[in-house]
Amino acid sequence: MKISFADPKLPKSGTLVVGVLEGRKLAASAAVLDKESNGALVSAMTATRFSGKKEETLTVPAPRGLFFDRVVLLGLGKPAGLTPVQVQRLGGALVPALNAVGASSASVAVDKIPGTRLAPGDAAANLAYGAMLRSYRFDKYRTREKPEQKPTLTELTILTASAASARRAYGPLESIAAGVFFTRDLVSEPPNIIFPESLARETKSLEKLGVKVEIFDEKQMKKLGMGALIGVGQGSSRPPRLVVMDYRGNPRGKDKAPVAFIGKGVTFDTGGISLKPAQGMEEMKWDMAGAGVVIGLMKALAGRKAKVNAIGVVGLVENMPDGNAQRPSDIVHTMSGQTVEVLNTDAEGRLVLADALWYCQDRFKPQFMVNLATLTGAIVVALGHEYAGMFSNNDQLASRLAAAGKAVEEPLWRMPMGEAYDRQIDSDAADVKNIGNGRDAGSITAAQFLQRFVNDVPWAHLDIAGTAWSKKDAPLVPKGATAFGVRLLDQLVESHYEGR
Ligand code: BES
Ligand code: MN
Numbered sequence: 001m002k003i004s005f006a007d008p009k010l011p012k013s014g015t016l017v018v019g020v021l022e023g024r025k026l027a028a029s030a031a032v033l034d035k036e037s038n039g040a041l042v043s044a045m046t047a048t049r050f051s052g053k054k055e056e057t058l059t060v061p062a063p064r065g066l067f068f069d070r071v072v073l074l075g076l077g078k079p080a081g082l083t084p085v086q087v088q089r090l091g092g093a094l095v096p097a098l099n100a101v102g103a104s105s106a107s108v109a110v111d112k113i114p115g116t117r118l119a120p121g122d123a124a125a126n127l128a129y130g131a132m133l134r135s136y137r138f139d140k141y142r143t144r145e146k147p148e149q150k151p152t153l154t155e156l157t158i159l160t161a162s163a164a165s166a167r168r169a170y171g172p173l174e175s176i177a178a179g180v181f182f183t184r185d186l187v188s189e190p191p192n193i194i195f196p197e198s199l200a201r202e203t204k205s206l207e208k209l210g211v212k213v214e215i216f217d218e219k220q221m222k223k224l225g226m227g228a229l230i231g232v233g234q235g236s237s238r239p240p241r242l243v244v245m246d247y248r249g250n251p252r253g254k255d256k257a258p259v260a261f262i263g264k265g266v267t268f269d270t271g272g273i274s275l276k277p278a279q280g281m282e283e284m285k286w287d288m289a290g291a292g293v294v295i296g297l298m299k300a301l302a303g304r305k306a307k308v309n310a311i312g313v314v315g316l317v318e319n320m321p322d323g324n325a326q327r328p329s330d331i332v333h334t335m336s337g338q339t340v341e342v343l344n345t346d347a348e349g350r351l352v353l354a355d356a357l358w359y360c361q362d363r364f365k366p367q368f369m370v371n372l373a374t375l376t377g378a379i380v381v382a383l384g385h386e387y388a389g390m391f392s393n394n395d396q397l398a399s400r401l402a403a404a405g406k407a408v409e410e411p412l413w414r415m416p417m418g419e420a421y422d423r424q425i426d427s428d429a430a431d432v433k434n435i436g437n438g439r440d441a442g443s444i445t446a447a448q449f450l451q452r453f454v455n456d457v458p459w460a461h462l463d464i465a466g467t468a469w470s471k472k473d474a475p476l477v478p479k480g481a482t483a484f485g486v487r488l489l490d491q492l493v494e495s496h497y498e499g500r
C-alpha cells in the first residue's frame with residue numbers, strides 16, 4: 001500500500017475518512033462536511049447504531065450535496081489517553097472498511113483532537129502504520145481469484161497540519177512494517193518452498209541493509225560440535241543450516257556488546273520417528289516462526305538504522321522420519337559438551353536451540369539473549385492465543401520485555417522456572433533428557449532444558465506456539481502469520497538499548 005502525507009485541504013471527491021468521537025461528536029473535518037451536506041452525516045449516524053466507539057466505522061455513500069463517492073466515519077472513542085498503538089488500531093480498522101466498499105484510494109483527515117497527548121504528526125504516522133500493518137495479504141499462489149474477491153485499497157493519503165513531522169515519524173515505522181511483512185511472507189510460504197537452504201538464502205537479502213550474513217552448512221556445524229541440531233535434521237533429505245546475522249548500528253557505543261536474538265527454524269515438523277498425527281500436521285509449516293521473527297526483526301532494525309549492535313542466530317532444520325532419522329533413546333553430543341538423551345523426536349525445537357544458544361553466547365558474549373520458538377503445545381493450553389509465554393533468568397530483562405509487549409499489544413505472560421522443574425529433565429543415561437515426566441508443566445520443562453544452554457547470560461525464552469499464527473483477523477494483524485515478536489523486540493531495543 002502506498003502511503004503519503006499531505007496538508008489538510010479536504011478533497012471534494014473520491015473517498016474521505018473523517019473522525020467521530022464517542023457519543024456521535026463530529027471531529028472538525030466531519031463537522032465541516034456535515035454542514036456542507038445539510039446534516040447528511042448526522043442523519044446517517046442516527047439511522048444506524050454507529051456511535052463513534054473506537055474502531056467503529058460507518059460508510060455514507062454519496063452524501064447529498066457533496067461529490068464524494070463515500071465518506072467514511074471512523075469512531076475514535078474517547079480520545080483522552082490515546083496511545084500510539086490505539087491510533088494504529090484505528091488505522092487498521094479502516095482497511096477492511098475501505099475494501100468492503102471497493103475504494104482503491106482514500107484520504108484520511110487527521111484533525112487535532114483536544115485532550116490527546118500524542119503530537120499530531122505522531123498520530124498521523126501511527127494511523128498510517130496501523131493501516132499498513134493490516135493491509136498485508138499473502139496471496140501469491142491464489143491465481144484464480146475473481147476481482148471482486150481481491151482487496152481494492154492501494155493508496156492512502158493522510159491529511160494533517162503536521163505533514164512534515166508525520167513523514168519523519170513514519171520513516172522508521174515503515175521499516176518496521178517491512179520487517180513484519182518479511183516475517184509474515186517467510187512464515188506463510190509452504191515447506192516445499194521454504195526449507196533450511198532456501199530460508200538461509202532469503203536472509204542474504206539483508207546484506208543490502210548492511211547486515212553481515214554468515215551461513216553455516218552441515219559440515220561446519222559438525223566441526224563446531226552441534227550434534228543436537230544436526231541430529232534433528234538427519235532424517236531429512238534437506239540439509240540443515242545455521243545463519244548468523246550481524247548488524248552493527250552502534251559501532252562506537254560505549255556498550256559495544258551486542259544484544260542477541262535466536263530463533264527456532266524448523267521448516268517442517270512431522271515429529272520425526274515420534275510422528276505427529278495427520279490431523280493438524282499442516283500447521284507445522286510455521287514451526288520456523290521463531291526464526292522468521294528474528295530475520296524480520298533484523299530487517300526492521302537495520303532498515304530503520306537503529307543505533308544498536310544486534311546479532312540474529314537462526315537454526316534451520318526439517319524434522320522428518322526416514323531410515324537415517326534419529327530414534328527415541330539416541331544420545332547426542334551438544335556443542336556445550338553436555339549429552340542429551342532424545343526420548344521424543346518431536347521435542348526437537350529445544351535441541352536446535354540448545355546448540356544455537358550455546359554458540360551465540362560463546363562467540364558473541366551478548367548483553368542478553370532472547371530466543372523465540374513455537375516450542376510447545378502446552379503453552380497454547382496454558383495461555384491460548386492471546387499471550388506468549390515468557391521464561392527468564394533475569395528480572396530486569398523480563399520486566400522490560402513485558403512492558404514492550406504491552407506497549408505494542410504483543411503481550412507476554414511470565415511463567416515460573418526453578419530447580420524442582422529442572423529435576424524433571426535429569427536423565428539416567430545422559431546429562432539431560434529432552435522431555436519431562438509425562439505432560440506435566442510441558443512448557444516449563446522445555447524452558448528448563450533451554451536454560452541449561454545459556455550459561456550465565458541474561459536470557460529470556462518466548463514460547464510463541466499460540467501466537468505465531470492467527471485464525472482470525474485483528475486490527476493490526478490479518479489472519480495467518482502474525483510476526484508476533486517483531487514489533488515487541490523492536491520496541492524493547494528502542495526503549496533500552498539504543499545509542500548508549
Ligand atoms: N512445534 C511443536 C510445538 C507446537 C505445537 C507448535 C502446536 C505450535 C502448535 C514442538 O516441536 C512439539 O512438537 N512439541 C511437543 C513437545 C512434547 C513432545 C514434549 C508438544 O508440545 O507436544
Ligand atoms: Mn515437534
Ligand code: ZN
Nearest residue numbers: 266269287349
Ligand atoms: Zn516443533
